[in-house]
Structure formats: structure tokens, C-alpha cells
Amino acid sequence: MWAMIVKEFRQLRRDRRTLAMMIVLPILMLVVFGYAASFDVMTIPVRVMGPAAERLAAALPAPFEVEEVDAAAGREQAEMALRDGEVPVVFLTSASGATVLLDGSQLFIATSTKGALSTLAGRAPAGLTVDVEVLFNPDLETSAIMVPGLAAMILLFVGTVITSLGVVRERQAGTLEQLAVMPLRPTDVFLGKIAPYFVVAAVDMVVVIVAGTWLFDVPFRGSVSILAIGALLFLFVTLGIGVLISSVSENQGQAIQLALMTLLPQVMLSGLIFPLSSMPAGVRWIGYVLPLTYFVEIARGVMLRGAPITALWQSYAYLAIIGAVVFGLATLRFRRSLAPARARRHRAPEPELEGSAP
Amino acid sequence: MTWGVRGLMVRFGEHLALAGVSLDAPAGRVTGVVGGDGAGKTTLLRCLVGAVAPGWGEVRRPESRRIGYLSSTSGTYPDLSVEENLAFAATAYGVPPVEARARAAEYLERTGLASARDRLTGHLSGGMRQKLGVIRAMVHRPELLVLDEPTTGIDPVSRADLWWLIARAAAEGAAVVLATAYLDEAERASWLLALDEGHALAEGTPDEIAAAVPGTIRTSTERPSGDASRRSWRRGARWRTWTPGAAGSVAPQADVVRPDLHDAVTVAALARELAVTAAGGGAA
Numbered sequence: 001m002w003a004m005i006v007k008e009f010r011q012l013r014r015d016r017r018t019l020a021m022m023i024v025l026p027i028l029m030l031v032v033f034g035y036a037a038s039f040d041v042m043t044i045p046v047r048v049m050g051p052a053a054e055r056l057a058a059a060l061p062a063p064f065e066v067e068e069v070d071a072a073a074g075r076e077q078a079e080m081a082l083r084d085g086e087v088p089v090v091f092l093t094s095a096s097g098a099t100v101l102l103d104g105s106q107l108f109i110a111t112s113t114k115g116a117l118s119t120l121a122g123r124a125p126a127g128l129t130v131d132v133e134v135l136f137n138p139d140l141e142t143s144a145i146m147v148p149g150l151a152a153m154i155l156l157f158v159g160t161v162i163t164s165l166g167v168v169r170e171r172q173a174g175t176l177e178q179l180a181v182m183p184l185r186p187t188d189v190f191l192g193k194i195a196p197y198f199v200v201a202a203v204d205m206v207v208v209i210v211a212g213t214w215l216f217d218v219p220f221r222g223s224v225s226i227l228a229i230g231a232l233l234f235l236f237v238t239l240g241i242g243v244l245i246s247s248v249s250e251n252q253g254q255a256i257q258l259a260l261m262t263l264l265p266q267v268m269l270s271g272l273i274f275p276l277s278s279m280p281a282g283v284r285w286i287g288y289v290l291p292l293t294y295f296v297e298i299a300r301g302v303m304l305r306g307a308p309i310t311a312l313w314q315s316y317a318y319l320a321i322i323g324a325v326v327f328g329l330a331t332l333r334f335r336r337s338l339a340p341a342r343a344r345r346h347r348a349p350e351p352e353l354e355g356s357a358p
Numbered sequence: 359m360t361w362g363v364r365g366l367m368v369r370f371g372e373h374l375a376l377a378g379v380s381l382d383a384p385a386g387r388v389t390g391v392v393g394g395d396g397a398g399k400t401t402l403l404r405c406l407v408g409a410v411a412p413g414w415g416e417v418r419r420p421e422s423r424r425i426g427y428l429s430s431t432s433g434t435y436p437d438l439s440v441e442e443n444l445a446f447a448a449t450a451y452g453v454p455p456v457e458a459r460a461r462a463a464e465y466l467e468r469t470g471l472a473s474a475r476d477r478l479t480g481h482l483s484g485g486m487r488q489k490l491g492v493i494r495a496m497v498h499r500p501e502l503l504v505l506d507e508p509t510t511g512i513d514p515v516s517r518a519d520l521w522w523l524i525a526r527a528a529a530e531g532a533a534v535v536l537a538t539a540y541l542d543e544a545e546r547a548s549w550l551l552a553l554d555e556g557h558a559l560a561e562g563t564p565d566e567i568a569a570a571v572p573g574t575i576r577t578s579t580e581r582p583s584g585d586a587s588r589r590s591w592r593r594g595a596r597w598r599t600w601t602p603g604a605a606g607s608v609a610p611q612a613d614v615v616r617p618d619l620h621d622a623v624t625v626a627a628l629a630r631e632l633a634v635t636a637a638g639g640g641a642a
Binding site for chain 1: 404407408409410411421422423425427429430431432433434435436447450451452
């Protein structure tokens with residue numbers, strides 16, 4: 001056994017990247033995820049509408065944070081603001097009271113709002129009624145928000161983890177050099193490698209959404225094609241990340257570790273589990289550079305709220321930008337993997353030092 | 359058409375892998391590159407096919423679709439069947455499917471792989487995989503076929519099959535360049551380049567290289583002592599000792615042997631080693 005332990009330590013010592021990941025990563029994750037892991041909603045952004053909007057806005061205590069007051073707006077505008085994801089809570093005032101409209105697709109904010117309203121109820125002036133109406137996910141079911149998120153996670157898993165093994169497997173099998181000297185352009189190899197994963201992930205996505213809506217009664221209110229466009233964009237990003245990881249990894253172990261390193265932050269910091277609004281700003285910004293954040297936004301927006309593409313254009317734009325950056329880096333790196341090994345340049349032939357062979 | 363390299367120099371970090379090596383590979387000829395481990399054979403072949411960009415020197419090779427290459431591994435996919443591996447190569451090289459199937463069928467039949475066409479390559483023996491690798495490299499009838507130690511670790515029967523494929527490729531007009539560490543096998547090549555630590559030791563036909571050995575080689579049952587021991591090596595149960603001098607300068611005697619290729623390459627390596635030592639040990 002001693003021989004085995006020594007051998008393993010020697011191998012581990014030489015695999016510097018793995019060693020660094022084993023030591024640095026847990027500390028980093030503990031700090032980042034420790035701050036991120038919170039279901040507590042500290043502030044609730046609200047919009048106040050209707051004839052008594054000014055008066056109510058002035059009276060709303062914390063945790064409510066009034067973002068906009070619009071006395072001229074009515075029910076239609078309120079629902080539209082929620083559907084488009086502009087704000088999670090709208091106080092719609094009338095002469096006799098107020099109706100609080102909640103976006104049920106933002107589960108934790110909706111729950112916190114209900115809690116905050118119940119404490120406020122005792123302090124409401126006599127004769128003023130406050131009704132609460134939850135839209136898009138009236139029963140505040142967790143499955144309703146998780147199924148679109150799970151669909152995104154499956155795309156992420158197939159796109160990143162499985163693809164990340166592709167190039168490194170070729171390198172370890174010794175077939176990468178063979179590909180490098182074949183009459184194939186790097187883009188042919190690149191696209192050829194990701195195409196099957198793309199198809200499988202797309203099928204996975206359809207199966208998960210159909211099964212999710214059927215088994216868990218999750219509504220699908222929006223347009224299938226709008227979601228499909230978002231899924232395609234997201235898939236390209238995840239496949240690009242997979243190829244990028246694969247082309248910088250020396251072995252399959254490193255590829256898996258790197259893939260997990262990109263997966264975990266996305267799961268934890270994208271708003272899939274913990275609401276982004278609960279995270280401190282120092283951690284929240286990480287969520288805003290992760291592609292899953294935007295696809296979760298798109299999937300929940302389209303499926304639960306029936307949001308149109310105009311309401312989600314920012315998420316599409318960010319996904320496209322991240323996709324362009326990741327795909328560009330992956331292509332460059334992949335090109336390098338297939339390029340001839342560079343020997344050191346010589347200025348001029350060096351003279352033979354020894355006598356000629358017989 | 360003659361492919362090849364001229365004045366090739368390759369340095370990886372501080373290690374000089376090739377020091378001004380030249381080699382011609384004309385169409386229809388089997389050119390062998392021989393040498394021990396670390397001689398520079400693989401680097402030379404990788405430069406020839408474009409897998410390594412040399413630091414200095416000229417490489418003449420056809421466009422990539424006219425090159426067939428077997429790297430030091432078989433270059434086949436273990437999770438694809440024999441037929442699927444060949445289909446991939448044929449498609450990548452733009453061989454029409456009907457033509458590719460006919461050619462693959464002939465090669466598989468001739469090399470005893472026909473019955474294994476549906477088996478996963480990962481389940482094949484080393485020799486079968488190696489034969490498949492060579493077939494894969496020549497399925498598109500390349501103008502330049504480069505094989506890195508195709509027969510290493512292969513049994514004699516499979517080796518004969520491989521040589522049939524190699525001869526076939528040359529007969530079809532390919533310039534075949536193959537590396538091998540086996541000198542008995544290298545004698546089957548029409549032209550040889552012997553390498554040692556990145557330097558060209560000798561070049562010519564196997565007979566020419568053997569005939570060009572300077573000095574004499576004597577055989578003995580015991581290893582000679584003193585200075586001569588540095589110039590001696592074991593062949594079978596006996597020892598051979600090289601004495602420098604002009605080629606054919608000693609009259610035939612009972613213990614003087616006529617050098618073969620093995621002796622010639624060994625003497626060339628010894629001569630280089632002695633020259634380096636005499637120059638102060640600073641091998642380039």
C-alpha cells in the first residue's frame with residue numbers, strides 16, 4: 001500500500017493544475033457561495049400605480065423599495081410590467097384600497113412580499129382593503145420555476161461536461177495529430193465535434209420541457225420559437241465552453257474538473273436556486289457574466305409569464321455577446337491544438353560539431 | 359515527384375531533435391528511416407507531414423489530402439468499428455464511397471481483417487489495429503505515405519501483411535517513408551537514412567551503407583579489453599569489434615566479418631560518438 005500512496009502523491013505533485021484546483025477551489029467556493037447562498041430577500045422593488053399611487057408610495061415601509069410611481073397606469077400596464085419582468089411586485093391602487101400583483105415566477109420575492117404584507121395588514125387604515133393576487137404561478141409551486149431551470153441545467157450539463165471530453169479524448173488517444181494532418185479545416189473539426197452534442201442536447205431540452213409541463217403541470221404561456229432561439233444561443237455558449245475546456249485540458253480528469261468549475265458557479269449564482277436580489281453586490285456581478293443567468297431568465301419568462309422577445313431582448317443580447325466571446329476563444333484555442341507543434345526558430349543552421357559519419 | 363526535407367533543424371527547448379537532416383522520398387520508393395530511441399525519426403516524419411513546423415530547413419510535401427500518415431499510435435478510434443474507421447478516413451479525404459469500399463475490402467481481405475470489419479477497433483489485437491492504421495493511411499491512395507514504426511510490437515505474420523501493404527502503396531506510385539528501429543526489417547526498404555541523436559549517420563541503399571563501413575570488424579567469443587572494448591558490441595553469442603581505417607584496407611582473415619546493415623549502423627554511431635568525444639564531448 002505504501003508504494004501505491006507514494007506513487008499517487010508523485011503523480012498528484014506533477015499534476016499542478018489538479019493540485020491547485022483541490023486547494024484553491026474549496027476556499028474560493030466557500031467564500032463565494034457562502035455569501036450567495038441566501039433565500040432572504042432584503043429589498044423588494046415595487047412599482048405603484050393607480051389614482052392613489054403617490055400616497056401609497058410615500059407610506060410603503062421597508063423592505064419595499066418604490067422604483068416608479070405611475071398614477072395614470074391601470075391593471076393592463078401593471079400586468080404588462082410583471083409579464084415583461086420589469087418589476088416583481090406592483091401595487092395597484094384604487095379609491096377603496098389596493099391590489100398587490102405578484103410575479104409568481106419569482107418565487108422567493110413573491111413569498112417574501114406575502115410575508116411583509118401580512119405584517120403590514122394590522123397597520124392599514126380602517127376601511128382600506130389590500131388584496132393580493134399572484135400571477136403566472138398562483139400556487140407559488142416550486143416545480144413551476146424549477147422545470148424551466150432544470151431544462152437550462154440539462155443543456156448546460158450536456159453542452160459543457162460531455163463536450164469538454166471530446167478534444168481531450170482525441171489528444172489522449174493520439175488521434176488529434178492524425179486530425180491535424182488530415183485535409184480538414186479546424187472549423188470543420190470544431191463544428192463536426194459539437195454537432196452531435198448539439199442535436200442530443202436539443203432533443204434533451206424538448207423532452208425535459210414536454211415531460212415537465214406534462215408531469216408537473218408547468219404552464220407554457222409564451223412562444224415556442226422564442227424559447228427555441230434562446231435555447232440555441234445558450235447551447236452554442238455551453239458547447240463553446242465545453243470545447244474551450246477540452247482544448248486547454250491535458251487529460252480527461254482536468255477537463256471534468258474545469259467543467260465542474262464552470263457548472264457550480266452557474267447553478268449557484270445564476271438565480272436558478274438563490275434569487276440574485278438576495279446576493280451581495282460583490283457576488284451578484286459574477287451571476288451577470290454567467291450564461292445560465294440569462295437563459296433561466298428567458299426560460300422562466302417565456303414559459304411562465306409568456307414574455308415576448310421584446311421584453312427579453314437584453315438577455316438574448318448578453319447571451320449572444322457571451323457566445324461570441326466564448327466561441328471566439330474556443331475556435332482560437334482549438335486552432336492552436338490542431339496547429340503544427342512549433343519548434344524553436346533558428347537564426348541559421350548550426351555547424352556540425354563532430355566529424356562526419358562513415 | 360520527389361518529396362522530402364532539406365537541412366532540417368528542429369529544437370524543442372534545449373533539446374536538439376534534428377540537426378540539419380536531409381532526405382529525398384521519390385515516388386514509388388520505400389524509404390526507411392532507422393535509428394534507436396530518441397534518434398529523431400518521429401520528429402523527421404512529423405515535419406514531413408506538417409505536424410511539426412521546423413525551426414529551419416525546407417520541407418517538400420504534397421497538399422494534405424495527398425498525404426497518408428500513421429503516427430506512432432495506430433491513429434484509429436477504439437470506439438468505432440474497423441469499417442467505420444475506414445469510412446471516416448475515406449470521407450475526410452474525399453474518396454468516393456464506392457471506390458473507398460472496394461479498396462478497403464481488398465486491403466482488409468488481403469491482410470486478414472475482413473472477418474473483423476464489424477468489430478470495434480478497441481477490441482482488436484495490437485497487430486490488427488496497426489494493420490488497420492496503415493490501411494486507413496493509404497485508403498485514399500496518397501502520393502506520400504508516412505508510417506511511424508508501423509511494425510513495432512507486431513508478430514511476424516502481421517508484419518508480412520504490413521509489408522504487403524507498404525509494397526502495394528509504393529507499387530501504386532506512393533513515396534513511402536517509414537521509420538523503424540528494426541534493422542533486419544529496414545533492409546526491405548530501397549533507401550535508408552540512419553539517424554542518431556538527430557544527426558544523419560549514413561544514407562544509401564542497405565547494401566551501399568553496409569559496403570561503406572570504414573576499417574574492419576572482427577568477431578570474437580570474448581569482449582576485448584582496453585580501448586577496443588569501447589568499439590565493441592554483442593551480436594548473438596559473440597562480440598564484434600570495429601577497428602577504424604579505410605574501407606576494405608585489411609586482407610580477408612578468419613575473424614574478419616563482412617559487415618551487414620546492423621554492423622554498418624552500429625559502426626556509424628560509434629564513429630560519431632568517438633568523434634564527439636575527441637572534439638571535447640560537446641555533442642550538438
